Amino acid sequence: xxxxxxxxxxxxxxxxxxxxxxxxxxxxxxxxxxxxxxxxxxxxxxxxxxxxxxxxxxxxxxxxxxxxxxxxxxxxxxxxxxxxxxxxxxxxxxxxxxxxxxxxxxxxxxxxxxxxxxxxxxxxxxxxxxxxxxxxxxxxxxxxxxxxxxxxxxxxxxxxxxxxxxxxxxxxxxxxxxxxxxxxxxxxxxxxxxxxxxxxxxxxxxxxxxxxxxxxxxxxxxxxxxxxxxxxxxxxxxxxxxxxxxxxxxxxxxxxxxxxxxxxxxxxxxxxxxxxxxxxxxxxxxxxxxxxxxxxxxxxxxxxxxxxxxxxx
Numbered sequence: 001x002x003x004x005x006x007x008x009x010x011x012x013x014x015x016x017x018x019x020x021x022x023x024x025x026x027x028x029x030x031x032x033x034x035x036x037x038x039x040x041x042x043x044x045x046x047x048x049x050x051x052x053x054x055x056x057x058x059x060x061x062x063x064x065x066x067x068x069x070x071x072x073x074x075x076x077x078x079x080x081x082x083x084x085x086x087x088x089x090x091x092x093x094x095x096x097x098x099x100x101x102x103x104x105x106x107x108x109x110x111x112x113x114x115x116x117x118x119x120x121x122x123x124x125x126x127x128x129x130x131x132x133x134x135x136x137x138x139x140x141x142x143x144x145x146x147x148x149x150x151x152x153x154x155x156x157x158x159x160x161x162x163x164x165x166x167x168x169x170x171x172x173x174x175x176x177x178x179x180x181x182x183x184x185x186x187x188x189x190x191x192x193x194x195x196x197x198x199x200x201x202x203x204x205x206x207x208x209x210x211x212x213x214x215x216x217x218x219x220x221x222x223x224x225x226x227x228x229x230x231x232x233x234x235x236x237x238x239x240x241x242x243x244x245x246x247x248x249x250x251x252x253x254x255x256x257x258x259x260x261x262x263x264x265x266x267x268x269x270x271x272x273x274x275x276x277x278x279x280x281x282x283x284x285x286x287x288x289x290x291x292x293x294x295x296x297x298x299x300x301x302x303x304x305x306x307x308x309x310x311x312x313x
Contacts, residue, residue, distance in 0.1 A: 038137040042093055046101045046108075057093070060108065061086045062133050067107040068152070069276055071118045071125040074283035078132040080274060080292050083302065084150035087140040091147040136289065138305035141297060143169045148300055153269025155181045155277040157251030159223040160296060163272060170272055171298045172223050177281040178267060186248050191260040198244040199231050207232045213261060217254060225251045225271050239270065273297065 042057040055063075064085040069078060088106065093099045101108070114129075115122045141148040148169055156175030163170025178184065190198070195212035199205060211232045218228035218235065226238030238250030248268040255262050274296040282292050290302055 038134065040138065041097065042090075043098045044089070044101050044104070045098055054098075057086070057089055058133060058137060061089060062129050063108040063110055063114070064089065064106050065133075066114050066117070066129060067109045071114075071121065071129070073276070073280045075128050075132055076283035076287065076289045076292065077276065077280040078129060079136050079289035080279050080283075081152070081276070082129075082132055082136050083139045083141060083289065083293065084152055084274065086136070086138075087147055087150040090140050091149075140303050141293065142301045142303050143297075143299065148297065149273075151270075151273030152276060153267070153271055153273065154248075154275070155184060155267045155269065156271050156275045157224050157249060157267035160273065160275060161221060161223045161225055161271040167272070169297050169300050173295060175223075175267075175275050175278055177278040178275055181268075181277045183248075183268070184266065186265040187262065188245070188247065188265070189257055189259050189262045190245065195245075195261060199236075199241075202236060202240050202244050203234065205232050205234045213256065215254060215261060223251070223271060224266070225249075 038058055040057045043054045044057060044060045046053045046055060061082055065078065065081040068085065069081040073081075085106070089104070092104055109117060111126075114126060118125045141150060149167060151163075151167075151170065155178040158179060159172050159175045161170065162172045192210070192212050195215065196207045199207060199212060199215075215229060215231045217226050218230050219226075220238075221227050226241070229236045229238060229241050231241075238252070241247075242250040242252065242265075245263065247263060247265050249265050249271065251267050251271065252263045252265040255264075274292070279292045279296070282295065287295075293300070293302055
């Protein structure tokens with residue numbers, strides 16, 4: 001009787017442990033379930049063709065980061081992007097518990113969108129993003145107590161830009177890791193008519209014959225980005241002209257050609273804050289998200305709910 005009971009008990013335990021034994025046999029270790037994304041209680045309200053949906057800020061941050069950084073990037077680089085996305089969302093929400101999606105100036109990829117974007121790699125990349133979100137839950141960037149402007153760009157022109165008095169935590173740092181990015185240098189040529197049309201589209205200035213070809217760079221900042229451009233009788237920022245001509249960056253030089261003007265452009269994006277390409281290179285070198293953030297942002301604190309991570313010296 002006792003012997004029979006023991007056999008039944010042993011069989012029951014063996015049946016219960018069978019999946020774990022198989023896992024141990026195949027992989028050599030028992031894997032744990034991935035940590036789930038923690039809910040913040042703050043909600044983003046999305047309105048679509050099929051009604052209204054409320055998405056927790058932590059889950060929403062995953063969709064924002066997924067729309068901003070390549071899914072193939074290293075986990076620590078993804079963690080950096082998630083902290084940036086969360087900081088932006090928290091700053092946009094302020095003390096509110098709910099915010100309409102229409103009030104945000106960022107893009108969002110829901111799960112269906114991420115599956116379409118990442119294709120056959122969706123499962124592995126989604127797992128990486130969700131693990132990164134769980135590991136950085138609640139983390140935001142602060143400067144002197146307030147939430148920082150979480151700026152980032154695809155790749156610098158060789159150095160990131162100084163934020164000046166407006167953004168004292170943005171100091172130009174070496175961006176030489178960016179120079180091996182594919183399409184780091186972009187060359188575009190525009191005819192006089194194309195230039196005149198683009199410039200007219202900025203603020204309505206009508207350029208006479210030859211004026212567009214007389215475009216001149218007036219000044220650059222210390223990182224090599226164009227800050228002021230003269231065309232006709234008006235002055236424009238480098239960002240305005242880059243946007244009008246669909247240039248990838250305001251770090252450009254100009255020369256005349258038979259067609260019109262040739263623009264040689266370095267990097268991608270405005271050049272302020274985190275370089276995503278550089279962050280991924282740092283992650284490949286073994287740097288963690290905290291180290292990467294303290295490289296691109298000066299004198300900031302990465303805040304964790306309930307404690308603060310010490311800033312780099």
